[in-house]
Structure formats: C-alpha cells, structure tokens
Amino acid sequence: MTQLLNQMSFFLVIQHVVRFDLRALFVAAAYFYHEIVVKGQKCTSNAKLHGKTVVVTGSNTGIGKRTAVDLAKRGARVIMACRSRERGERAMEDVKRESGSNNVAFMPLDLASLKSVRNFAESYIKSEQRLDILINNAGLYMEGRTEDGFGLMFGVNHLGHFLLTNLLLQRLKESAPSRVVNVSSVAHNFGHIDFDCLHQHKALGTGNSFRQLMQIYSDSKLCNVLFTHELHKRLQGTGVTCYSLHPGAINSEFDRNMNRVLVLFMKPITSFFFKSPEQGCQTSLHCTLQEALEPLSGRYFSNCTARNVFAKARDDATAKKLWELSESMSGLV
Template identity: 50%
Template sequence: MLQFVLLASVVAGVYVTLNKTLFKRSRCHGNLPMAKKTVVITGGNSGIGKATALSLARRGARVIIGCRNQCTAEAAILEIQKETGNSDVVFRHLDLASLTSVRGFAENLLKTEPNIDILINNAGLVGDGRTEEGFGLQFGVNHLGHFFLTSLLLPKLKQSPSARVVTVSSMAHRWGSIDFQTLLQTRDLGTGSFSWQFFKAYCSSKLCNILFTRELSRRLQGSSVSCFSVHPGVIRTDLARNISLWQKVFVEPVSRVFFLSPEEGAQTTLHCVLQEGLERLSGAYFCCCSPEEPSVAAKDPQSARRLWEESEKFCGLN
C-alpha cells in the first residue's frame, strides 16, 4: 500500500511539474482593436491557425486564410463565420511547398487588398520529402515559403500605420542547428532517413524562424512594421500528420494527457497581435505571452544575416 501511495505521489508530482513548466498555460489579455484591419494567416484551416483566425474574426478583423486544401478551409471558414457572425473570412489558395504558389498568392493579395495589417506565418509540418523546387520539405514549408511570402508582402505591410508579422516557431529550435554547407549542397537542413533526423531538421527549421524574425526586425528598423516569433506550447494538432503509425501510437496517449488545446496554443500568437506597446520588442521571441531568451544559436547575427542572404538566392529575390 505504501509503495502504491509513493508511486501515486511521484506521478502526481510529475504531472503538476510538467503542467507548470513544459505544458504551462497562458492567456492573452491584449485588446488592440481589429475592426477594419486585414489579417493574413497561413494554415488557418485547422489547429492553432484556426483558433487564431476565429479569435481575430470575433474581434471584427477581415481574415484571409491561406492553405492548400480548399475543402477543409471552406469548412473552417463556415464554422468561424457561424460562431463569430463575421462574414469577412475568406480562403485563398496557398501551397507553401511551391514558391510559384507563394508568389501567386502574394500577387493576388497585393492587387486585391487595400491594406494588410497583420501577417501570421503559422503553417508548419513534420515530415520527409521535397518541395516543388527541390528543397527539403520542412525547410521549404516551415521557413522558405514564409520567408518568401513575407518578403513579397512587405510593401503592403509598410503602408499600414502599425503592422505586425508573427511567425510561429517552437521551443524545439533549441535542438536545431544550421550547417550552411549542407544547406547549399542539399537544399535541406540535414540528411538521412531516420525519424530522429526528420525531427532534427524540424528543430532546425524552427531555428530558422527565429533567425529570420531577428534579421527581419533589423532590416525594418525605422518602419511601421514590427515582428515577433513565438513558441505556442506543446499542442494537440495535426502537425505530425506525416509521422509513422508506430510513432503516433506513442504520441497520441501522451498528447491527450498533457498537450495544450489549439485554443490554448493560440494565446501567445494572439498576444503578439493584440498587445499594446510591443513595437519596442520587435524581433523578440515569445513563450507563454511573455518575451523569453531563445537559444544562443538563435541570437547569432551572422547566422541570421547568412540565412537571409541564402534564402533570397533560393527565392530569386536578388
């Protein structure tokens, strides 16, 4: 009996500790007005993106959801419109694994939207494969597609009196690294076919998100655009839809006990969109609705500048 009590105490202690650290909850209290503002969000048809889109639509924003799957996007939009009473939520086709698609999406917005006030680079994935142009899938979707999209939309964002770019990164960036020689040779953040190598490449793509945000902030000094990267928490989403069945057998039970809901995971993104006075923190990394120090590698200005320059070359921007 004593052993059972001790075991139960240990399990309870671990549960409480994890929920106060790795799986900590937070709440956005920002209240910047969103009426008459236009928000562009990638991957807004499910998970954190959908929860973010719903919250901003509820506040009266025009929300443009960019994603590949029109059916799931339109279903999500109908749900958001019904729940919020906001009919100004629309779908635009966007495949971040295709730079041609990214360019088409951006050109359409530049032509049709009078203003773009918020860009949320939310979409992401874990998995193997190659993009249309031959880049590693995680590098191409999680970083390069968003880099290209942001670069193309910057002229419109700069026209807003106070625009923000929020890029969803992850605490996983702490296990990432960028070998530029490998990147130039393979157009990917790593090589190999094992699950841990996919995960390492994912971590590295999330490191790219933070380095991109920091360099973007440096280049935007003096403009009306501020930018932030965020760790949303460990969330129950379909991010790992490309992992194997045996991995899902392990991940699913853990996620149901510990992981945050998409609504909880959207809070830090919403904080960076809605909180007043964040402009002075442009370039910062946020976790649990508060600025947090990222890894040493994520603060390296030389790596940030090099990543930007190589990304420009990959996208044909120079």
C-alpha cells in the same frame, strides 16, 4: 523467527509507502505540469480589429484555425491562406460560423511551391488594400521535397514564409503600424544551420530516420527565429514589428502525417500533457494583439512572455547569411 518476520513486515510496509509516495509525487507533478505548463498564460488583450486585415497561413486546422476565429471575433478581415482549397473553404465556413463574422475569406497558398507563394502575393496585392498583421503559422513535420527541390520542412517552414513575407512587406509598411508573427518552436534550441548543406539543396528528402527528421525540423525552426531576428533589424523605422514564438506542444492535427497506430496509442497521453489548439494559440494572439509590444520587436516568446534565446538564435552574422542565402534560393535577387 518472530523477530525476522516482524522485520520483513516492516520493510514490506516501508516499500509500499515508498511506492505510494512515488505514485503520489508523479500524480502531483503531472497535475501541476498540466495546470501551469499546459494551461499556461492566456492572451489578455481586449484589442478590437475593425478595419484591420490579417493573413493567417495554415489556418484550416489547429492553432491557425483557432487564431483565425479569435481575430474574426474581434472584427478583423481574416484571410485564410491554405494549401487545400477543399479543406480551406470548409474551415472558412467553420470560422464564419464560430466567430459570427462574414468578413473571412480563403486564398490558396502552397508554401511548398515558390510559384504558388508568388501567385498568392500578386493576387493579394491586387485585391486587398491593407495588411495589418501577417501570421506565418503553417508548419509541418514530414519528409519529402518541395516543388522547387528543397527539403520539405526547410521549404515550407522557412523558405516559403520568407518569400511570402518579403513579397508582402510593402503592403505591411503602407498599413503601419503592423506586425509579422512567426510561429517557431522550442525545438529551435536543438537546431543548427549548415550552410554547406543548404547550398547543395541537401535539406533531407526521403528515407530518413526519426532522429534525422527531428533534426531537420529543429533546423527549420531555428531558421524562423533567425529570420525574425534579421527582419527586425531591416524593419527599424518602418512601423512594422516582428516576433517569433513557441506555441507549446499542441494536441492537434499536426500529427496527421505520423504513424496512425502511434498516434492512437499516444492520444490519451497527449490529451493530458499537450495543449489544446485553443490553449496553443494564446502566444500567437499575444504577439498579434498585445498593446505596447513594439519595444520587444525581434524577440522570441513562449507562454505569452518574451524569453531569452541561445546565442546561436540571435547571431547577427548567421542571421544575415541565412537571409542572403534565402533571397537567392527564393529568387528575390
């Protein structure tokens, strides 16, 4: 009996040790993830931007706003292109105050409306003589349709930025060397391009499951990477370069369209495992500012480093077909 009790005690001790070791392993893994992945690399460029003009879409919140603050501090004239006038002008005052620069302006831009995109470009060309950097930062994760009948995520995340970039290309060329920076996502790895779906304007509207919404979001982010790939080919010899990037999982207002209870429940977790907007804007800043980055034009970046992408994200035929279809959908041809 004594021997049996001793054996049981031994196994209980081992069980507690194993449980402790697993907890310790989890804590250690979480710590290193936070230190290496979440904190990540920082943009190390000391570049000054006096005399340069930058457009940042979706810059009233999150990484777009932090990007605007950093570039304004460096002396750039920053145009904050946002859908909501109220939120945009309030954010503009914040950026001025935090950066110490008054050379910051708000211009209305609703990427869910091709008419609004055209109005923005027309106003910009009339009022601004330069465009040195275009940062296509705005993005959303929600269902719905655009003013023109496209799926909302496809319309805002890809098509609106595609049209905006093309309408401002001449000003970018005139200001060369200049850059286009497209904020994509690691989710592009799970995306695919269904040209039949796009032709029929069936880029999911309302009444979709989480899985469907995640798929269409991933598809739109793949469009960003393919757009950058094709844009690079068309810009060779112009002095304009372009880059796409994954900013990291961001703990910001990107979740403002998600269920409030879920957001509150997840907040302590996302605060530890997700990047802050300040951390999340570092790769955008790297692609915007890093010296001698021109040879890497057309590439995809993550954590301030050029990364290889799957074949589907650099397929010449798909990128060209997507470009031509986007031209047709946006009314460029």
